[in-house]
Amino acid sequence: MIQLLSSSVEDLMLPCLNKTLFGMECPGCGLQRSLLLIGQGEFVAAFKMYPAIYPLLGFIIFIGLSTFMSFKNSNKIKMYLAVLTIATIIISFIIKLI
Template identity: 60%
Template structure:
């Protein structure tokens, strides 16, 4: 799976990581069963999985207050991505 990963264009061109750096490796770690390491690699991975699962479930089964749940998961995901990126670039 490592042979098919896309390189970070931002890192290659500008020399620093983008907000999405680590998500491919994090997904790979989840497939390998290393869940804690996946979180350390990309902290927003689990909120993103929950978000995409909820959106997919909502496509087939409409449920009440789905917009609130999806909105809350989206805000949680974006906040986690931004905060972890700020921590990554400052340390």
């Protein structure tokens, strides 16, 4: 059942326009597949597919929580998480290029 569901989800994934047109992956390539792997419980494989998945999820979860709850230094935490996420995306993209 899970395999059937994941194969139907894979059919609905958006293709990377950058990869289609230029043959080169973009900084976001692997995000959809990584989210699917997390949904299947493959946490290490999700990290290998898209290393920025965990900082990105942490950032999104914190933003969601901070809309309903107040945190001390919330803006600073958001800024640090955003910088960590962007840095992870850029570094992993550069490593992919090498």
